[in-house]
Amino acid sequence: MRIAEYEEIFFKVLMWLAFLLMAGTLLFIIGTIALKGIPAMNWDMVTKSAKGGFYLGKEGGVLHAIAGSFCIAGGAGIISIFISVPLVIFLNVYLNKKSVFSSVTRFFMEILTGVPSIVIGTICFTFMMYIGMRASLLGGIIAITILITPVMCRSLDEIASQVPEELMTATFALGSTKYEAGFIVFFRQIVPGIVSSFLLAFGRGIGDAAAVLFTAGFTDNMPSSLFEPVASLSLAIFFQLEMPIEAVRQRAYASALILTFIILIISILSRMIAARYRKFKV
Amino acid sequence: MIDNGHITIKNLNVYYGKEHALKDVSIAIPDKKITAIIGPSGCGKSTLLKSMNRLVDCMDNVRYTGKIFVDGEDMLDPEVEVIHLRKKMGLLLQKPYPLPMSIFDNIAYGPRIHGIKKKKELTEIVEHYLKEVALWDEVKNRLNSPASMLSIGQQQRLCLARGLAVKPEVILCDEPTSSLDPISSQHIERKFIELKNDYTIILVTHVLRQAKKLADYVIFMYLGELIEHGPAEQLFNDPQHELTKGYIKGVFT
Amino acid sequence: MFKIRKIKDKLSLKIILIIAISFNLLLIVNFILLSVKSEKIFESNSLFSLLLGGNWQPLGGEFGLKYFIAGTLFVTFLSIMLAAPLGILCSIFLAEYAPKKISVLSKSIIDIFAGIPSVVYGIWGVICIVPAVAGVAHKLFGLNITGYSLLSASVVLSIMIFPIITNIVIELIEFVPQELREVSYSLGATRWQTVKHVVIRKIYPGIIAAIILGLSRAFGETMAVMMVAGNVAAMPRNVFDPVYTLSALIANNYGEMMSIPLYDSAVMFVSLVLLVTVVLFNSIARIIIHRIMKNGIK
Numbered sequence: 037m038r039i040a041e042y043e044e045i046f047f048k049v050l051m052w053l054a055f056l057l058m059a060g061t062l063l064f065i066i067g068t069i070a071l072k073g074i075p076a077m078n079w080d081m082v083t084k085s086a087k088g089g090f091y092l093g094k095e096g097g098v099l100h101a102i103a104g105s106f107c108i109a110g111g112a113g114i115i116s117i118f119i120s121v122p123l124v125i126f127l128n129v130y131l132n133k134k135s136v137f138s139s140v141t142r143f144f145m146e147i148l149t150g151v152p153s154i155v156i157g158t159i160c161f162t163f164m165m166y167i168g169m170r171a172s173l174l175g176g177i178i179a180i181t182i183l184i185t186p187v188m189c190r191s192l193d194e195i196a197s198q199v200p201e202e203l204m205t206a207t208f209a210l211g212s213t214k215y216e217a218g219f220i221v222f223f224r225q226i227v228p229g230i231v232s233s234f235l236l237a238f239g240r241g242i243g244d245a246a247a248v249l250f251t252a253g254f255t256d257n258m259p260s261s262l263f264e265p266v267a268s269l270s271l272a273i274f275f276q277l278e279m280p281i282e283a284v285r286q287r288a289y290a291s292a293l294i295l296t297f298i299i300l301i302i303s304i305l306s307r308m309i310a311a312r313y314r315k316f317k318v
Numbered sequence: 319m320i321d322n323g324h325i326t327i328k329n330l331n332v333y334y335g336k337e338h339a340l341k342d343v344s345i346a347i348p349d350k351k352i353t354a355i356i357g358p359s360g361c362g363k364s365t366l367l368k369s370m371n372r373l374v375d376c377m378d379n380v381r382y383t384g385k386i387f388v389d390g391e392d393m394l395d396p397e398v399e400v401i402h403l404r405k406k407m408g409l410l411l412q413k414p415y416p417l418p419m420s421i422f423d424n425i426a427y428g429p430r431i432h433g434i435k436k437k438k439e440l441t442e443i444v445e446h447y448l449k450e451v452a453l454w455d456e457v458k459n460r461l462n463s464p465a466s467m468l469s470i471g472q473q474q475r476l477c478l479a480r481g482l483a484v485k486p487e488v489i490l491c492d493e494p495t496s497s498l499d500p501i502s503s504q505h506i507e508r509k510f511i512e513l514k515n516d517y518t519i520i521l522v523t524h525v526l527r528q529a530k531k532l533a534d535y536v537i538f539m540y541l542g543e544l545i546e547h548g549p550a551e552q553l554f555n556d557p558q559h560e561l562t563k564g565y566i567k568g569v570f571t
Numbered sequence: 572m573f574k575i576r577k578i579k580d581k582l583s584l585k586i587i588l589i590i591a592i593s594f595n596l597l598l599i600v601n602f603i604l605l606s607v608k609s610e611k612i613f614e615s616n617s618l619f620s621l622l623l624g625g626n627w628q629p630l631g632g633e634f635g636l637k638y639f640i641a642g643t644l645f646v647t648f649l650s651i652m653l654a655a656p657l658g659i660l661c662s663i664f665l666a667e668y669a670p671k672k673i674s675v676l677s678k679s680i681i682d683i684f685a686g687i688p689s690v691v692y693g694i695w696g697v698i699c700i701v702p703a704v705a706g707v708a709h710k711l712f713g714l715n716i717t718g719y720s721l722l723s724a725s726v727v728l729s730i731m732i733f734p735i736i737t738n739i740v741i742e743l744i745e746f747v748p749q750e751l752r753e754v755s756y757s758l759g760a761t762r763w764q765t766v767k768h769v770v771i772r773k774i775y776p777g778i779i780a781a782i783i784l785g786l787s788r789a790f791g792e793t794m795a796v797m798m799v800a801g802n803v804a805a806m807p808r809n810v811f812d813p814v815y816t817l818s819a820l821i822a823n824n825y826g827e828m829m830s831i832p833l834y835d836s837a838v839m840f841v842s843l844v845l846l847v848t849v850v851l852f853n854s855i856a857r858i859i860i861h862r863i864m865k866n867g868i869k
Contacts, residue, residue: 040431044763051664054657055677058737061730062680065687065695072698119590126587137591143857144595150784150853151598151846152791154818158825158842159601162608182597189594213580236686243688246793246818250825270690274794277694292694296687303686307679373753378671405759415750418773427768428758477754484758 066296073293076286082294086256098291100258101272107173107259108252108268109241112180113188113234120189121223121230128196129204129218142193148186153247156182161250173259173266176252180241188237195229196222228309235306239299245270269295324349325370325488325518330384332365332374339365341542343384352510352519354533354550356526358565362542363522367490370520371407372400405432408481408489413497414473416465421457424465424476428484447479451509471502478509488518495528507532526566530554538562602846609840611832621840627804629824634837638804642814645807646724646796647789653729655782658736666744667766678741685734693798696727701799708811719801722810727795732785739781743774743863780859787852791845793818817841
C-alpha cells in the first residue's frame with residue numbers, strides 16, 4: 037500500500053512539473069518575442085515599406101511584407117473555402133456516413149495535413165517551372181492553398197459532423213433535393229464553422245515560410261500584381277535574422293512580434309466564434 | 319433490525335453545481351440482505367449508490383454534506399482513507415466494463431494492487447472466484463485471451479467475480495442486468511440470492527419485478543428525496559405514501 | 572420548376588465530384604510529379620550511393636545524402652525523446668488530474684502553441700536556446716561552440732511537436748469510458764494505478780500513434796530547424812555539434828539548382844524521400860487511431 041502511495045505522489049509531482057514546464061515555455065516564448073520586439077518596434081515598421089536598397093535596408097518598415105502575407109494567405113483562404121465547403125457538404129449530405137469514398141477522402145485529408153510545407157513548396161515550384169511561371173503572388177497562393185485546404189476541410193468537417201442528423205432527415209422528408217438540403221439548409225448551419233475554420237487555415241497560411249520560399253519570391257515593394265513576386269512576413273523575419281547587421285536583426289525581432297500578434301488575434305477570434313457557435317447550437 | 323446495519327447514512331446532501339441531487343437522505347442499510355433502491359429515472363438512485371464508495375468524487379462540481387458510516391467510520395470525512403474503504407464496496411455497473419486486459423488479469427487486478435504478487439496464490443484466487451460465478455468451465459482454457467472476447471453475459475459475471483476477488487463486504491449494483499439477455503439476467507439474479515448470505519447487497523433497479531423478486535428491503539426515492547423505506551413485503555403490499563403507491567401501481571415510471 | 576431543381580441538383584453533384592476527386596488525386600499527383608522529376612538522378616547514381624554516400628558535391632555530380640539523413644534522424648529522435656515523455660505526462664495531468672478550469676485553459680494554451688509559426692519558434696531558438704546551449708556546453712564541458720547545434724534544433728523542435736502529441740493523447744484519454752475508472756477505483760486502486768493499468772493500457776497503441784505523428788512532423792519541419800541547427804554536413808560527434816537536415820538541404824539549395832538538371836533531380840529526390848516517409852508515418856498512425864476510436868465504443 038505504501039509503495040502505491042509514494043508512486044502516486046511521485047508521478048503527481050512529475051506531472052505538475054511537466055505542466056508547469058509547458059506553461060512556462062509558452063510564456064517564455066511570448067515573453068522573449070515581446071521583450072525583444074517592443075524596443076525594436078516603431079510606427080514606421082507597420083506603415084512603411086522597406087527602404088534603403090535591396091530588401092535588407094535599415095530604414096522603412098515591413099508593411100509590404102504584412103500586405104504580401106495577407107494577400108497570399110487571404111487569397112489561398114478564399115480558394116480553400118470554395119474547395120472545402122462543397123467537399124464537406126458532399127461528405128456530410130450527399131454521401132452515406134459509411135461510404136468508402138467518404139472514409140477515403142477523410143483519410144487523405146488527414147494525410148495531406150501532415151505533408152511538410154517544404155515538400156509542397158518544391159512541388160509547386162516544379163509545377164510553376166513546367167508551365168513557365170516565375171515566383172509570384174499567384175505561385176504563393178497556389179502553394180499555400182495546397183497547404184491549408186486540408187486543414188480547413190478537417191476543421192470544417194468536424195464542425196459539420198455536429199449538425200444533427202434529424203435536421204437533414206426532416207429536410208429530405210419535406211422533399212428537398214440533395215442540392216437544396218446541402219447548399220441551403222446544411223450550409224446555413226455551418227456558416228459560423230466556415231468562418232472559424234477559415235481563420236484557422238488563414239493563421240496557418242500566414243505563418244508559413246517554407247512553402248512560399250520559392251513560390252512567392254521576395255521583394256521590397258507592395259504587392260501589385262498576381263504575376264509579380266511578393267514579400268511575406270515570415271520570410272522577412274527569416275532573411276532579416278540571417279543578416280550580421282544588428283539594425284537589420286532588430287527589424288527581425290519587431291517583425292516577429294507583429295507576426296505573433298497577428299496569429300494570436302486570429303487564434304482568439306476563431307476560438308470566440310467557435311465558442312459562440314457552440315452556445316447557440318440546437 | 320434497521321439500527322444494526324453497518325452502513326448508516328445520515329443527512330446526506332449531494333449537489334451537482336446548483337442542482338440539489340440528494341436531499342437530506344438518512345437511512346440504515348440492513349446487513350446481509352438485498353436492499354433495492356427503486357424510483358423513476360433521475361431520482362438520485364445512482365448518486366446515492368455512488369456516494370457510498372465516494373465515486374461521486376470523480377465528477378465535476380460535486381459538493382456533499384452529511385455522513386455515511388461504514389463500520390463506524392465516516393466515509394465522507396475528507397481525512398478518511400478512501401482506497402481502503404472503497405475496497406470494502408464491490409461495484410457492478412449497468413454494462414459490463416471488463417478492464418482492457420486478459421480474463422485472468424481482470425480478476426487478478428484487485429488482489430495484485432493490494433499486494434498479492436505470488437503467481438500461485440493469484441491462480442488460486444482467479445480459479446476460486448471464476449467458479450464462484452460459474453464461469454470457470456466456460457473460460458478455463460482461455461484465461462489469457464482478452465476479456466472483451468467474452469459475451470456480454472459472461473463479461474458481467476466476470477465483473478462480478480472481479481469485484482468479489484477483493485473480498486468486499488458490500489456489493490453495490492447499478493442496474494446490473496439492464497443490458498443483459500433474460501437468461502444471463504437470471505444467472506446474475508440467482509447469484510445474488512446465494513451471495514446475500516455473505517454480503518450486503520445494494521441494488522439500484524428500475525425493474526419493479528426484479529426488486530420484488532430479490533429484495534428484502536426496499537428504498538423508494540423520488541426527485542432526490544427518500545420517500546419511503548421498509549421491508550420489501552410491507553412496502554410492496556402496503557405502501558404508506560401516495561407517491562410510492564403510484565409508482566408501484568405503474569401510474570408513472 | 573421541378574425540372575430546374577433537378578438540373579441544379581445534378582449539376583451541383585457533378586461540380587462537387589470534380590472537386591472531391593481532384594482533392595483525392597492531389598497526393599497521388601504530387602507523388603508522381605516528384606518521382607518523375609527524381610528519375611534522372613538514378614541514371615548516374617544508385618539508390619544505395621544516394622542514401623549512404625557521404626559526399627555532397629552537386630557541381631561534381633556527387634549526391635551522397637548520408638549526413639543529411641543522419642542529421643534528420645538525430646534531430647527527429649532527440650526531439651521526440653524530449654517531447655514524448657513531457658507530452659504524455661502533461662496530457663495525463665490535464666485529462667485525469669487537473670481541476671477543470673486549468674484543463675480547459677491549458678487546452679487553449681496548447682492550441683496556441685500549435686498555431687505559432689515555425690519562424691517564430693526559430694527566432695526564439697536563436698535568441699534564447701542557441702546562447703543557452705553554448706553556455707551550457709562551455710560551463711559543463713569546456714567546449715567553445717556557437718550553440719547552433721543538434722541539441723538546439725531538438726529543443727526547438729520538441730516544443731513544436733509537443734502540442735501534436737498532447738492533443739491526441741488528451742483526446743484518447745477522454746475517450747476512455749468513465750465507468751472503467753470507476754470499476755478500478757471500486758476495487759481499491761489509487762488514481763495513478765488506475766491511470767497506469769487501465770487508462771494507459773486501453774489507449775497504448777494510440778500513444779504510439781501520437782508519437783509517430785510527432786515524428787513525422789519533426790521529420791519535415793524546415794524553417795525553425797534550419798535557423799538553429801548550424802547546417803554543417805558532417806556526422807555529429809555529440810549533441811553540441813551542428814547538423815544539416817534533409818529539409819534544410821532542400822530550402823538552401825533550391826534557388827541554385829535550376830541550371831543543373833542532375834542537381835534539380837537530386838533535390839527532388841530528397842523531397843520525395845520526405846514525402847514518402849511522412850505519408851507512411853501518418854498513414855500508420857491514423858489507421859491505429861481510427862481503429863481505437865472504432866473499437867472503443869463497445
